Amino acid sequence: MECFDVNILGCGSALPTTRHLASSQVVNLRDKLYMIDCGEGTQVQMRKMRIKFSRLNHIFISHLHGDHCFGLPGLLSTLGMLGRTGELVIHGPKEIADYINPMLSLFCKGLAYDVRINTVNPSVSELIWEDRSVKVYSIPLKHRLPTAGFLFEEKPKEAHIIKDMVDFYQVPIRELALIKQGADYVTEEGIIVPNNRLTKPAAPSKRYAYCSDTAYAEKIIPIIEGVDLLYHEATFGDIDKPRAKETLHSTAKQAATIALKANVKQLVIGHYSARYDDVNFLLQEAQSIFPNTILANEGLKLKV
Amino acid sequence: MECFDVNILGCGSALPTTRHLASSQVVNLRDKLYMIDCGEGTQVQMRKMRIKFSRLNHIFISHLHGDHCFGLPGLLSTLGMLGRTGELVIHGPKEIADYINPMLSLFCKGLAYDVRINTVNPSVSELIWEDRSVKVYSIPLKHRLPTAGFLFEEKPKEAHIIKDMVDFYQVPIRELALIKQGADYVTEEGIIVPNNRLTKPAAPSKRYAYCSDTAYAEKIIPIIEGVDLLYHEATFGDIDKPRAKETLHSTAKQAATIALKANVKQLVIGHYSARYDDVNFLLQEAQSIFPNTILANEGLKLKV
Numbered sequence: 349m350e351c352f353d354v355n356i357l358g359c360g361s362a363l364p365t366t367r368h369l370a371s372s373q374v375v376n377l378r379d380k381l382y383m384i385d386c387g388e389g390t391q392v393q394m395r396k397m398r399i400k401f402s403r404l405n406h407i408f409i410s411h412l413h414g415d416h417c418f419g420l421p422g423l424l425s426t427l428g429m430l431g432r433t434g435e436l437v438i439h440g441p442k443e444i445a446d447y448i449n450p451m452l453s454l455f456c457k458g459l460a461y462d463v464r465i466n467t468v469n470p471s472v473s474e475l476i477w478e479d480r481s482v483k484v485y486s487i488p489l490k491h492r493l494p495t496a497g498f499l500f501e502e503k504p505k506e507a508h509i510i511k512d513m514v515d516f517y518q519v520p521i522r523e524l525a526l527i528k529q530g531a532d533y534v535t536e537e538g539i540i541v542p543n544n545r546l547t548k549p550a551a552p553s554k555r556y557a558y559c560s561d562t563a564y565a566e567k568i569i570p571i572i573e574g575v576d577l578l579y580h581e582a583t584f585g586d587i588d589k590p591r592a593k594e595t596l597h598s599t600a601k602q603a604a605t606i607a608l609k610a611n612v613k614q615l616v617i618g619h620y621s622a623r624y625d626d627v628n629f630l631l632q633e634a635q636s637i638f639p640n641t642i643l644a645n646e647g648l649k650l651k652v
Numbered sequence: 653m654e655c656f657d658v659n660i661l662g663c664g665s666a667l668p669t670t671r672h673l674a675s676s677q678v679v680n681l682r683d684k685l686y687m688i689d690c691g692e693g694t695q696v697q698m699r700k701m702r703i704k705f706s707r708l709n710h711i712f713i714s715h716l717h718g719d720h721c722f723g724l725p726g727l728l729s730t731l732g733m734l735g736r737t738g739e740l741v742i743h744g745p746k747e748i749a750d751y752i753n754p755m756l757s758l759f760c761k762g763l764a765y766d767v768r769i770n771t772v773n774p775s776v777s778e779l780i781w782e783d784r785s786v787k788v789y790s791i792p793l794k795h796r797l798p799t800a801g802f803l804f805e806e807k808p809k810e811a812h813i814i815k816d817m818v819d820f821y822q823v824p825i826r827e828l829a830l831i832k833q834g835a836d837y838v839t840e841e842g843i844i845v846p847n848n849r850l851t852k853p854a855a856p857s858k859r860y861a862y863c864s865d866t867a868y869a870e871k872i873i874p875i876i877e878g879v880d881l882l883y884h885e886a887t888f889g890d891i892d893k894p895r896a897k898e899t900l901h902s903t904a905k906q907a908a909t910i911a912l913k914a915n916v917k918q919l920v921i922g923h924y925s926a927r928y929d930d931v932n933f934l935l936q937e938a939q940s941i942f943p944n945t946i947l948a949n950e951g952l953k954l955k956v
Contacts, residue, residue: 392673412759
């Protein structure tokens with residue numbers, strides 16, 4: 349129940365290849381699923397990775413390039429055929445309605461669930477979603493059209509009850525929920541038992557940041573400062589730096605420089621250009637600046 | 653150059669599985685490619701099967717269910733990124749414009765090639781495309797929304813020149829093109845050499861029919877009478893015959909009955925329901941009526 353994982357469904361770029369699929373990830377936070385981007389083929393990847401369609405209630409779309417959203421029509425149709433009734437929220441730039449709505453009216457008449465669009469303003473960092481488990485903030489990126497990254501901040505976990513102490517003070521079960529959340533216990537005799545005698549602190553809350561697609565943008569550093577895991581696009585190697593600049597993408601070294609300056613704990617790079625048969629040189633270039641870097645790959649599951 | 657093949661890219665039905673992808677086929681006729689349907693994931697299948705994007709100029713869409721057209725946006729975008737300049741023709745029901753046009757204006761601004769829509773009337777059988785190699789006719793099918801199958805009729809091939817005879821009569825090279833097309837040769841002395849002394853007849857022209865999605869519909873029999881290869885959907889087995897009736901799909905036995913009554917040379921069945929892990933029983937059911945039946949599968953290449 350306390351998991352916080354990132355599943356990589358696709359980490360290629362605009363041109364899909366036989367090696368890498370278009371962008372999509374699924375964040376699993378306490379068994380609730382949050383999808384980030386939904387490139388063509390995402391629903392098949394979900395099946396291959398045995399990710400449960402029924403646990404998905406939110407899809408975050410970074411920007412309206414096809415390799416980040418052409419999987420939506422198929423996924424939304426499939427959710428309907430699987431008998432979904434609960435609302436699905438799609439968070440994305442305001443133009444996403446122009447994409448989703450005509451598609452729904454052409455292909456999904458009589459869908460038994462509501463699709464709600466939550467418009468994200470990609471020019472500011474603000475809270476765009478909050479529930480019992482998570483706060484999600486937008487991260488303004490720098491790309492050819494309005495693009496937002498996403499910061500997932502786990503809500504503080506409940507403290508762990510120390511069973512021996514609770515037994516010793518004969519704490520009634522009805523009091524435990526409050527104690528887990530930090531309350532002291534007052535005995536029938538009026539004695540105050542401080543919370544820290546009854547509980548062990550929870551593991552610290554974790555944070556995950558997704559930054560794709562983007563050119564090198566130092567403005568994101570304060571927003572992602574110290575995150576446990578950063579996914580940053582690294583479309584190009586150093587040899588294609590001019591192409592990165594021209595297309596507003598990043599090189600592996602630029603991704604690593606952001607990770608270093610933002611003092612993140614681990615970096616995972618992806619969104620590889622189709623021109624590279626082997627992306628290990630991207631890893632080497634990134635590690636020369638930020639050693640704790642790994643390569644994204646389809647099927648990879650990362651603990652935040 | 654004289655090939656006439658059908659490549660199966662996907663032969664699943666509405667719900668994609670890890671076993672079968674959404675519908676798509678590519679007909680290769682004398683090295684020109686004609687796509688039939690374009691479900692999600694088609695462009696990746698093209699890469700896996702090494703089908704050349706540059707040789708594709710026509711896409712035929714049977715009907716506007718997502719599993720037959722959700723791969724179009726990705727494919728059209730990719731063709732643009734690959735530098736295509738030549739016109740692409742999409743043949744399909746008139747509503748296809750409502751699908752393609754908003755998508756093109758949102759995602760494909762500045763596309764360097766034209767996408768032309770050729771509206772197909774799914775209620776009649778008529779010639780919808782003709783070029784040097786092929787005539788394509790629509791086949792009115794019986795489904796939940798207007799749906800057309802497609803009949804590919806290879807143009808007559810040129811006769812083969814008998815080199816020894818041409819040498820014997822000293823036929824000038826400039827005459828050969830006409831002789832291949834059936835002309836007699838008149839010598840300088842005015843002697844008529846009949847065409848059948850100079851040529852061997854070409855192989856007979858072949859025909860391929862694609863019928864998906866459809867309920868059992870005897871009205872198609874005269875249109876597909878005697879084709880060399882018939883692809884007919886067989887979504888369900890006999891056990892789910894009521895479901896086939898309800899959803900206007902066919903059972904394997906119904907597909908085989910059409911093949912038998914239409915006196916086709918070979919039947920290939922596909923569009924398998926996601927409910928079956930193993931579709932060999934569909935093959936057995938079809939073969940009990942029409943023995944020369946095979947199962948479609950992703951990656952299969954069939955000679956017409």
